[in-house]
Amino acid sequence: MSGGVLIVGGSVGGIRTARALRNEGYAGKVTVVEAESHLPYDKPPLSKAPLDGDAHVPLLTAEEARELDIELVLGRAAVELRPQDRQVVLGDGVVLDYEELVIATGAAARPAPWSGPGVHVLRTIADARALRESLLGASHLLVVGAGFIGAEVASLARKQGIEVTIVDPAPTPMARVMGDELGQRFSQLHRTHGVDTRFGATVDTLEHVEGGIRAELSDGASVLVDAVVVGIGAVLNTRWLESSGLALEDGVECDEFGRVAGAEHIFAVGDIARWYQPRQEKAARVEHWTNAVEQANCVARNIFAPDAPVPHDPVAYVWSDQYDWKIQLFGTRDITGTPAVVEQAEPFRLAAIWQDADGRASGGLTVNWPKASVQLRRTIAAGGPADQVHAQLAGTAVQA
Ligand SMILES: Cc1cc2nc3c(=O)[nH]c(=O)nc-3n(C[C@H](O)[C@H](O)[C@H](O)COP(=O)(O)OP(=O)(O)OC[C@H]3O[C@@H](n4cnc5c(N)ncnc54)[C@H](O)[C@@H]3O)c2cc1C
Known part of the structure; x- marks a missing residue:
């Protein structure tokens, strides 16, 4: 066959x-x-x-x-x-x-360490439908793992007025992909939207009790929630x-x-x-x-056309929607280095540019700034100078 x-x-x-x-x-x-x-x-x-x-x-x-x-x-x-x-x-x-x-x-999805009603992972449409069902009428959600998926679910739940506690063993979870300074802004974004952030903490125990699911956290906190989403890779x-x-x-x-x-x-x-x-x-x-x-x-x-194969040599790209931030990340980012940042307060938008040892733009991050994303992605693909794209974006930000 x-x-x-x-x-x-x-x-x-x-x-x-x-x-x-x-x-x-x-x-x-x-x-x-x-x-x-x-x-x-x-x-x-x-x-x-x-x-x-x-x-x-x-x-x-x-x-x-x-x-x-x-x-x-x-x-x-x-x-x-x-x-x-x-x-x-x-x-x-x-x-x-x-x-x-x-x-x-x-x-x-990496399986959750716990099971039972109201405990979810999110990878398939069946997972998504089960999670949505659980959150209908829920008042408090526990999110375990503050990576992209955890952060997006936290943001969705807050939009529905659901109280959210988010736990991650890393003190600044997004630092994993963008370094500490920018990562802290993402931690703050959760707090600005009323999320109870428990970063640097883990879930010690999680059990189904009368009235919901009780989680005891390693920082001493205890939360009673209606549902749990586990986003741990x-x-x-x-x-x-x-x-x-x-x-x-x-x-x-x-x-x-x-x-x-x-x-x-x-x-x-x-x-x-x-x-x-x-x-x-x-x-x-x-x-x-x-x-x-x-x-x-x-x-x-x-x-x-096997006789003339073409390679795929990408500038890595990922987007994420969190609260009112449309986030885009490009290329390779040396998270131990300090990127050049251009930002504007009203309306808020931000671009960060990482460079390699030769001063070429190697990676980027933008928030709510599609034009900067296009410019950054092009510059990274072409191996263009980081200071030049930084100056261009700074000029645009001032004019805006
Ligand atoms: C909730 C969620 C949100 C995301 N958001 C973003 C985002 O905003 N931006 C972004 O860039 N990326 C995002 N991603 C990641 C992106 O969706 C994945 O990179 C993409 O789905 C990978 O596609 P894939 O086809 O390689 O694998 P998968 O999507 O994992 O699909 C693999 C398929 O293979 C099937 N399969 C597995 N084993 C077998 C088998 N033995 N036989 C037959 N079929 C099998 C599975 O059922 C599945 O349908 C998100 C992922 C998730 C889960």
């Missing part, structure tokens, strides 16, 4: 690869195998769409799948890859052959590949063209893929949406 291009994983990496193959003009068979039964949907809205709405944003409708001649095999997981036979085995024993395989099985969906012989240390190892190391006719995209990045002269895995889309386009191109 099957043949053509077989894509395992039907989220943004997999579906964008399928679409891009058709855009390239690939006329062979395209099959997407997806463990979940839902039609493919996007993940960023799960933590951004209002709590009283539906977070389901389709990546491919049934009609589009028919029009593009993409076969969707939903509700069935791959359990084994046999590279020597060019075959993938599904959970029900069905064996699919492929000419080219794309691994796009991404990651799952992700674990890669590599189990089905364990007997394949592929190199799986921190993801599926690929070259800059997306070809899996030591294998033929196999590519990997998205959160699961550790691509060699020429710009950084090292292999890296990126758990962000835009990276999955760009790798998908690149792999589709390289499957369609």
Whole structure:
């Protein structure tokens, strides 16, 4: 069965690869195998769409799948890859052959250390719907982990008037991605919106009691909440590949063209893929949406025109919506260094620029400043001087 291009994983990496193959003009068979039964949907809205709405944003409708001649095999997981036979085995024993395989099985939420009603993680549409159900009529939410997803959920809950306590073992959680000084502004953002921040603390015990869920924190606080969201990272969906012989240390190892190391006719995209990045002269895995889309386009191109492969050498990019801040992050940021910051009070907007040892812009952060984002991303991609883009942005800020 099957043949053509077989894509395992039907989220943004997999579906964008399928679409891009058709855009390239690939006329062979395209099959997407997806463990979940839902039609493919996007993940960023799960933590951004209002709590009283539906977070389901389709990546491919049934009609589009028919029009593009993409076969969707939903509700069935791959359990084994046999590279020597060019075959993938599904959970029900069905064996699919492929000419080219794309691994796009991404990651799952790192499981919460606790379970029971009202305790949630957030990775799938089912998680998002269960969380929204729990928060209907809730008065207090505990968020464990103040990374992007935790911070976005805290912000959504506050918009609904729900009291929020947020806990993270790091004293300044966002310092992990932007350094201490800017990270502190993000901690303050929670407090400005009335969140009880417990940074530098952990949850000692969490139990279901009459009237809710009681959490005892390591800083001595005790909170009684209606629901808990645990956002403590992700674990890669590599189990089905364990007997394949592929190199799986921190993801599926690929070259800059997306070809899996030591294998033929196999590519990997998205959160699961550790691509060699020429710009950084090292292999890296990126758990962000835009990276999955760009790798998908690149792999589709390289499957369609294998004799002239193109590399994917990205300026990393991620966005996040927290309260009234639209945040964008680019490139590589030396979080021990001090970025140059341009900011404006009314209306508030901010841009931070990191530079490398040669004075080239290497990374950036913007808040509520789309034009600065475009300028920064371009400058970083071109290896342009940090002081020049800083001066340009400073000039714009003054004029505004
Ligand atoms: C709540 C949330 C909010 C986010 N917000 C942002 C944001 O604002 N900005 C940003 O840049 N990024 C964001 N991200 C990250 C972004 O969504 C991911 O980087 C992106 O989804 C990765 O896509 P992927 O296709 O590689 O993997 P995934 O999205 O993890 O999809 C993998 C798919 O493979 C399926 N699968 C797994 N194992 C098997 C198997 N054995 N057989 C068949 N199918 C299988 C899974 O069911 C899943 O559908 C967010 C993520 C989440 C969870």
